[in-house]
Amino acid sequence: MQDSNHSNPIAPWQAMTMLALGIAIIFFGLMTLKVNARIVLAVDGAIMCLMACAFGIKYDEIQKGIKDTIASMLIAMLILLAVGVLIGTWMASGTIPVMVYYGMQVITPALFLPVACILCTLMSTLAGTSWGTLATVGVACMGVGEGLGIPLEAAAGAVCVGAFFGDKISPLSDSPVITATVTDTPLMEGIKHSLISTGPAYLVSLVFFFVYGLEFSGGSTAESATYVEILSTIEKSFNLNPVTLIPVFVVIGLIAWKKPTIPTFVAGIAVAAAIGMVFQDVSLKNMMNYMYSGFSIHTDSTFVDKMLNRGGFTSMLSTIGLLMTAAIFGAPLRTAGVATVLLDYVQKFAKNSRVMAFSVMCLHT
Structure with a gap:
């Protein structure tokens, strides 16, 4: 199974490295440094972009992935803005x-x-x-x-x-x-x-x-x-x-x-x-x-x-900022095919539905 965004998927160890480091940065930024989640995701996203490029993913593909991810959230962002304005007018x-x-x-x-x-x-x-x-x-x-x-x-x-x-x-x-x-x-x-x-x-x-x-x-x-x-x-x-x-x-x-x-x-x-x-x-x-x-x-x-x-x-700009930085973080992982590579790897040793379900649950967690 191959990610449609990239013709040459990264190796399993590379996918696991990106995912593990990305999660570690989020925990370090939020739990240890206690920095705003938006900055943590933005910095983490920049590091994921560098790692994806180092593993052979073209930057143009990563940039397109970020654009497509944010575009998929556009309607949700517009709804959030409308909700913010709605609350203000309903109060007034x-x-x-x-x-x-x-x-x-x-x-x-x-x-x-x-x-x-x-x-x-x-x-x-x-x-x-x-x-x-x-x-x-x-x-x-x-x-x-x-x-x-x-x-x-x-x-x-x-x-x-x-x-x-x-x-x-x-x-x-x-x-x-x-x-x-x-x-x-x-x-x-x-x-x-x-x-x-x-x-x-x-x-x-x-x-x-x-x-x-x-x-x-x-x-x-x-x-x-x-x-x-x-x-x-x-x-x-x-x-x-x-x-x-x-x-x-x-x-x-x-x-x-x-x-x-x-x-x-x-x-x-x-x-x-x-x-x-x-x-x-x-x-x-x-x-x-x-x-x-x-x-x-x-x-x-x-x-x-x-x-x-x-x-x-x-009032909704903070939430929209969170969505955008989440897209910056997630797009390089998606473009590099991290989830696809890991799922392919899981399929090789998953002998039954229980093992597969547990493995997928771990990946989502």
Whole structure:
């Protein structure tokens, strides 16, 4: 088996050397030097490029591999940027604050965790994206959880379980579609098998969230003070008009009509921006600044400020930088055919499916 990007694959010892050194550099940079992961990956990528060239891979092929890898991530990057802008406008328009405000009044602490998990599941299944769910409904649920005195770790767990489970079983999601295409399996058949493996874990999580959530059915004095502080601050800072929830229904409606993700988010951004300028008295200039650098508000409550001041185009640049440096690191390995060479080597001594499965698992780890 031969990598399509290179006509003369490197030797097994060369592939193992590149992989081992690449992993060692990542651990050294992150665990010992405690350097930012993006710089570690960028430096590691440069070293992998030098090693690939030393092992006979042409630099033009490596450069093309980096370009192709980044190009394959372009849609994901655009979605991330749209999500950042979406959060900024939904904050400025009052959409998320209103969701937090009414959510804190409707959802009881005891039922918050299972309800948040189910809401994120529905949103992620309809949107086909865990990122979009985490950034919209997930953000709102975290705000509600903070106000209800729910530990942030537990709230984040409920949000992530729902968002990622919904993404894995959504026919609109990239990962099930790509998996079905690569394995030549009908999409719904693949989703059915995903349910078999992940469904029980999801049900166990819901039961756990319900049982664990019962501990918060009372609520302490400190939690009650925080609860009142959030409600009163949001009430003073925003026009709590139900109209501000229109962007949510616009996004859900377009998702239900199976419209593409990016235009759907753009529509949600446009509607939220218009509502923010009309109902929250935000100027066009400030709204565009919120789109770029994120929503910013200064109230009497630092707790509320921390909860609401987020989003914007720039908030996603760090994540996009991580994706790009990961591409710089991974492209030389892919171009040199490291994974292909190692898999070929594994096939030679793998006597049964168990050995093969264990070997592949080790390579992925």
